[in-house]
Amino acid sequence: MSVTVYYLPFSPPCRSVLLTARALGVKVELKELNVLKGEQKTPQFIAINPEHTIPTLVDGDFVLWESRPICSYLASQYAKDDTYYPLDPKIRAKIDRLMYFDMGTLYDRFLKYFIPVMFGGQKQFDPQQLEKVHEALGFLNKAIEGHTWAVGNHITVADHVLASTVATIDAIKIDLKRHPSVAAWYENCKKSMPGHKEINEIPAQNMAAMIQSKLE
Structure with missing residues (x-):
């Protein structure tokens, strides 16, 4: 395989x-x-x-x-079973919704925050764009409130998608503590997600260092 x-x-x-x-x-x-x-x-x-x-x-x-x-x-x-992407239409729809949310809202807003610095020659982050990222994190905070993983109490592909975005947000020092459910969920990702440090956390920190080098 x-x-x-x-x-x-x-x-x-x-x-x-x-x-x-x-x-x-x-x-x-x-x-x-x-x-x-x-x-x-x-x-x-x-x-x-x-x-x-x-x-x-x-x-x-x-x-x-x-x-x-x-x-x-x-x-x-x-997958050996359907836990990562359940066959139940309602659970799968929730997973899909969060992945679309990541694409269209959370990651999109993060791109608009960091791309002007990374590639556009801007020497400072835009505070208005930062607040839009925080608003998106607030939406995510509400969505995952009350359970261990993004959709219920078992890890799914939605967690992998969201963790890749949130790791980068965290690495560039956007304060996750403003969103306690997101912060707790991300700590769980770091502890429990296979390969997280190697695959996600360290590369996110490397990306953050590249962005930091562009700032005044």
């Missing part, structure tokens, strides 16, 4: 895929693409993924990109 993943270590979406694969025991052949140097635009990679985005998964003759569907696919294809 082996799949190929094209990735960049510090990319949060890539990290969510690797966390899912580690949890499921899926053997992954990693092929690093430095998108900062344009390595994703080679003819060879465009032949695999015409949108030339990472992460990209290749499983035999099946090719898939976009991190959240990749996480769902891995759980559906390789």
Whole structure:
């Protein structure tokens, strides 16, 4: 059981895929693409993924990109049971909702906060964008209040997706203590999620160091 993943270590979406694969025991052949140097635009990679985005998964003759569907696919294809992506339509809908929330709200707002510094030459973070990140964290705080993991009391692919974003938010010193349920949940991720430090926490810290170097 082996799949190929094209990735960049510090990319949060890539990290969510690797966390899912580690949890499921899926053997992954990693092929690093430095998108900062344009390595994703080679003819060879465009032949695999015409949108030339990472992460990209290749499983035999099946090719898939976009991190959240990749996480769902891995759980559906390789999990020993349905706990990571339950078959129950209502539970699955809650998982999907949080993954879409991550894509469209939490991660999106985080991108708008850090990209102007990372790539746009801005020397300070925008406090208005910071408050939008905190608002999104508040939404997440309410969603996960009262249970151990993002959806109930068993880890699912939603946790892998959200943890990759929250690890990066935490690494650049956005205060999670304003959102106690998120802070407690993330501490649980660090303690209980297989491979979290190696796959998620350290690469997030490396990304944070790159961002910090751009600030005045």
